[in-house]
Amino acid sequence: GAGVSQSPSNKVTEKGKDVELRCDPISGHTALYWYRQSLGQGLEFLIYFQGNSAPDKSGLPSDRFSAERTGGSVSTLTIQRTQQEDSAVYLCASSFRQGAYNSPLHFGNGTRLTVT
Amino acid sequence: TQLLEQSPQFLSIQEGENLTVYCNSSSVFSSLQWYRQEPGEGPVLLVTVVTGGEVKKLKRLTFQFGDARKDSSLHITAAQPGDTGLYLCAGKVKINAGGTSYGKLTFGQGTILTVHP
Numbered sequence: 001g002a003g004v005s006q007s008p009s010n011k012v013t014e015k016g017k018d019v020e021l022r023c024d025p026i027s028g029h030t031a032l033y034w035y036r037q038s039l040g041q042g043l044e045f046l047i048y049f050q051g052n053s054a055p056d057k058s059g060l061p062s063d064r065f066s067a068e069r070t071g072g073s074v075s076t077l078t079i080q081r082t083q084q085e086d087s088a089v090y091l092c093a094s095s096f097r098q099g100a101y102n103s104p105l106h107f108g109n110g111t112r113l114t115v116t
Numbered sequence: 117t118q119l120l121e122q123s124p125q126f127l128s129i130q131e132g133e134n135l136t137v138y139c140n141s142s143s144v145f146s147s148l149q150w151y152r153q154e155p156g157e158g159p160v161l162l163v164t165v166v167t168g169g170e171v172k173k174l175k176r177l178t179f180q181f182g183d184a185r186k187d188s189s190l191h192i193t194a195a196q197p198g199d200t201g202l203y204l205c206a207g208k209v210k211i212n213a214g215g216t217s218y219g220k221l222t223f224g225q226g227t228i229l230t231v232h233p
Contacts, residue, residue: 004158031218042122042204042225043159050218056211091158104149105221107158 004108006092012114021077021111025094034077035091082115120207122224130232137190137227139205146208148188153202195231203227
């Protein structure tokens with residue numbers, strides 16, 4: 001497909017379980033972001049990848065959260081020992097290298113995570 | 117930490133009315149973007165403003181960037197039900213991290229607009 005693809009679209013898990021969320025960015029986009037969005041709210045920055053550079057992990061809320069980007073393409077966000085407050089929509093976005101000020105982010109449709 | 121205050125948080129109006137959404141910060145941004153998001157989908161970029169005082173028009177939508185590049189507004193003329201959605205502003209600052217630099221977006225909390233027929 002031409003857009004950013006995220007899977008699964010919905011995930012329900014029990015408290016304490018680990019989950020993996022996947023993002024396939026647009027081909028050729030070197031920048032990849034993960035954001036978290038609570039119901040009807042703004043986006044909270046989690047992590048940024050750019051090519052082979054070290055990622056900016058400054059937005060990860062705790063050490064239970066981690067992310068990888070393999071081969072400069074697909075990214076996986078992992079949440080260990082999930083808690084109810086982790087319930088949210090997790091959005092992935094990609095763009096061309098963020099050197100240009102007006103490079104737009106192209107978002108996927110998100111993964112809605114519910115921790116019971 | 118750059119914070120963006122967006123107001124109002126909720127807006128419910130009748131078709132044909134005009135409205136303005138505000139985005140304010142104490143921080144200076146290199147550029148500011150406005151996105152629109154519909155339920156179950158990711159945000160979609162509407163416009164980017166770069167220069168202080170810049171005004172951009174997109175059909176019935178008018179976007180303005182403050183002279184000091186700290187604030188922005190979105191004005192919709194003669195709103196239509198199809199304008200219903202979550203409107204997000206996002207300010208960009210240059211970040212140096214991991215041996216590289218990039219433009220980091222900070223999002224406001226959004227304005228939920230409902231336009232009734």
